[in-house]
Amino acid sequence: MSDPGSLLEAARTGDRxxxxxxxxxxxxxxxxxxxxxxxxxxAGRGAHLIGITGPPGSGKSTLVSALTRALRDRGRRVGIIAxxxxxxxxxxxxxxxxxxxxxxxxxxxxxxxxxxxxxELGGLAATTWQAVAALDAAAYDPILIETVGAxxxxxxxxxxxxxxxxxxxxxxxxxxxxxxxxxxxxxxxVAVNKGDRPAAQQSARYLRAMLSTAGGRVGRxxxxxxxxxATTGEGIDRLIEAIxxxxxxxxxxxxxxxxxxxxLRRALAELAQRRAVAHGAWLTSVEAVAxxxxxxxxxxxxxxxx
Amino acid sequence: xPADERQDPEQPGQPDERPTPIRVLxxxxxxxxxxxxxxxxxxxxxxxxxxVIYTGLRQTPEMIADAAEQEDVDVVxxxxxxxxxxxxxxxxxxxxxxxxxxxxxxxxxxxxxxxxLAALREAGIAEIFGPGTSIGxxxxxxxxxxxxxx
Ligand code: B12
Ligand SMILES: Nc1nc2c(ncn2[C@@H]2O[C@H](COP(=O)(O)OP(=O)(O)OP(=O)(O)O)[C@@H](O)[C@H]2O)c(=O)[nH]1
Ligand SMILES: [Mg+2]
Numbered sequence: 001m002s003d004p005g006s007l008l009e010a011a012r013t014g015d016r017x018x019x020x021x022x023x024x025x026x027x028x029x030x031x032x033x034x035x036x037x038x039x040x041x042x043a044g045r046g047a048h049l050i051g052i053t054g055p056p057g058s059g060k061s062t063l064v065s066a067l068t069r070a071l072r073d074r075g076r077r078v079g080i081i082a083x084x085x086x087x088x089x090x091x092x093x094x095x096x097x098x099x100x101x102x103x104x105x106x107x108x109x110x111x112x113x114x115x116x117x118x119x120e121l122g123g124l125a126a127t128t129w130q131a132v133a134a135l136d137a138a139a140y141d142p143i144l145i146e147t148v149g150a151x152x153x154x155x156x157x158x159x160x161x162x163x164x165x166x167x168x169x170x171x172x173x174x175x176x177x178x179x180x181x182x183x184x185x186x187x188x189x190v191a192v193n194k195g196d197r198p199a200a201q202q203s204a205r206y207l208r209a210m211l212s213t214a215g216g217r218v219g220r221x222x223x224x225x226x227x228x229x230a231t232t233g234e235g236i237d238r239l240i241e242a243i244x245x246x247x248x249x250x251x252x253x254x255x256x257x258x259x260x261x262x263x264l265r266r267a268l269a270e271l272a273q274r275r276a277v278a279h280g281a282w283l284t285s286v287e288a289v290a291x292x293x294x295x296x297x298x299x300x301x302x303x304x305x306x
Numbered sequence: 307x308p309a310d311e312r313q314d315p316e317q318p319g320q321p322d323e324r325p326t327p328i329r330v331l332x333x334x335x336x337x338x339x340x341x342x343x344x345x346x347x348x349x350x351x352x353x354x355x356x357x358v359i360y361t362g363l364r365q366t367p368e369m370i371a372d373a374a375e376q377e378d379v380d381v382v383x384x385x386x387x388x389x390x391x392x393x394x395x396x397x398x399x400x401x402x403x404x405x406x407x408x409x410x411x412x413x414x415x416x417x418x419x420x421x422x423l424a425a426l427r428e429a430g431i432a433e434i435f436g437p438g439t440s441i442g443x444x445x446x447x448x449x450x451x452x453x454x455x456x
Contacts (some may be wrong), residue, residue, distance in 0.1 A: 009423050020375050106366070112373075116357045
């Protein structure tokens with residue numbers, strides 16, 4: 001049994017080894033996956049997708065582990081995907097998020113998978129959304145997705161997750177420096193973690209003031225700011241309440257459509273690229289653009305046959 | 307994205323001929339606090355192009371086998387300098403086999419007396435690397451022996 005179809009069926013009935021192997025096939029973009037993709041997505045049960053993003057070292061993994069503990073106490077089966085950067089030179093990666101999550105390793109109602117970004121720049125891997133679909137099909141709900149340690153522009157997660165939690169940690173001294181505007185804009189909830197540090201209260205106040213006046217979220221309630229200490233579990237219950245409160249807004253028709261637009265755009269961009277590259281005129285087009293005989297827009301239009 | 311063929315990210319338009327990276331789990335079983343070697347190895351293998359999942363200290367054999375299953379790794383690497391290898395290493399192999407992961411390469415390193423090597427090999431540890439082994443040597447061995455050859 002190694003074809004993705006049987007692996008998917010086995011994963012749906014609780015076979016963890018099968019789920020692990022299916023995730024590898026997804027991650028490797030194996031051609032045998034394509035025929036079962038419609039089934040993979042149809043098998044989804046509508047798990048709540050929660051993105052956990054924020055600067056490197058802010059405590060994302062520790063927070064995921066604390067959230068998982070609290071969700072298990074509530075009887076939920078938790079899926080986790082943690083993405084770490086691949087080296088652009090060697091393509092290697094060190095994935096250390098599991099260090100903070102090992103207490104859940106032998107819990108059969110938690111499934112955690114590490115993914116290397118493999119060249120993607122938005123904070124996720126290209127195949128993360130399919131991996132999420134596989135965990136959904138295997139009846140994990142919610143699914144927590146930890147991004148690469150993010151700066152301003154690693155905001156892909158907002159297009160995938162229904163609820164995006166941005167984890168900030170108070171910086172000693174200058175708290176303003178830690179705040180990345182691009183990242184805060186995609187936050188549905190802000191967790192100010194390392195609440196045990198002296199600067200935490202002040203950072204939380206500052207962020208609240210900033211978010212109450214922040215633009216770009218017309219028609220949406222300002223993101224709540226919640227103080228957490230992931231290492232002790234302090235504030236985790238409040239964070240879960242905020243996530244649950246956000247679910248209804250996240251599943252409004254407008255938000256669901258916005259996510260659908262995003263996924264379609266992504267799928268279209270990749271499909272268009274694949275078509276163009278497979279086109280007989282691909283190489284001559286590349287040359288024409290390189291020699292400035294043709295502009296890239298016209299070249300692209302021709303390759304797509306318009 | 308559905309992919310009919312993988313593409314080389316540096317040469318878009320060219321199929322990616324390079325193999326997918328080998329996934330390796332590096333774990334420290336038992337109550338052993340010596341993590342320098344495991345960290346050196348994790349970084350070294352990353353630089354050799356492996357995808358390394360490092361689980362940190364104080365892992366039970368059950369935690370290690372369950373992590374290997376979820377991560378679907380090609381290699382499980384156990385680093386142990388505490389002297390408890392005879393109790394812990396065969397147990398990891400046993401648990402992996404019980405999960406049907408017979409094809410996973412299990413290797414170990416650290417402080418392991420020569421007298422124990424034969425028994426560990428017998429128990430299913432493919433190879434044992436002692437102090438002074440170069441990362442290049444280990445990487446070469448993994449590439450040759452992992453189930454998904456790199
Ligand atoms: C540094 C060190 C420490 C440091 C550890 C720092 C750290 N965070 O790692 C400190 C001071 C904390 C320490 C403490 C102790 N230590 Co100490 N320590 C050492 C020492 C001197 C070097 C180990 C080291 O870091 N080597 C460098 C790394 C890079 O090498 P390595 O780990 O061997 O890894 C290489 C290979 O083995 C291999 N490898 C390792 N793992 C793996 C895994 C795989 C999959 C593969 C393929 C390869 C591989 O690749 C690496 C690169 O070549 C050794 C002696 C020695 N010469 O080994 C004693 C030694 C390991 N310690 C020993 C002891 C007894 C202790 C203590 C119990 C002492 C005490 N009574 O308090 C404590 C216990 C600590 C604990 N909680 O477990 C003994 C162990 C005896 C035994 N097993 O029978 C040793 C052998 C010293 C001795 N000769 O008695 N120690
Ligand atoms: N004092 C304090 N330390 C914390 C807290 N949460 C996490 N840490 C510590 O912060 C460090 C980084 O935590 P991680 O959970 O690995 O952070 P991360 O954001 O996942 O890191 P990357 O994945 O590398 O970006 C660890 O040493 C944690 O123990 C907290 O609430 N208080
Ligand atoms: Mg992390």
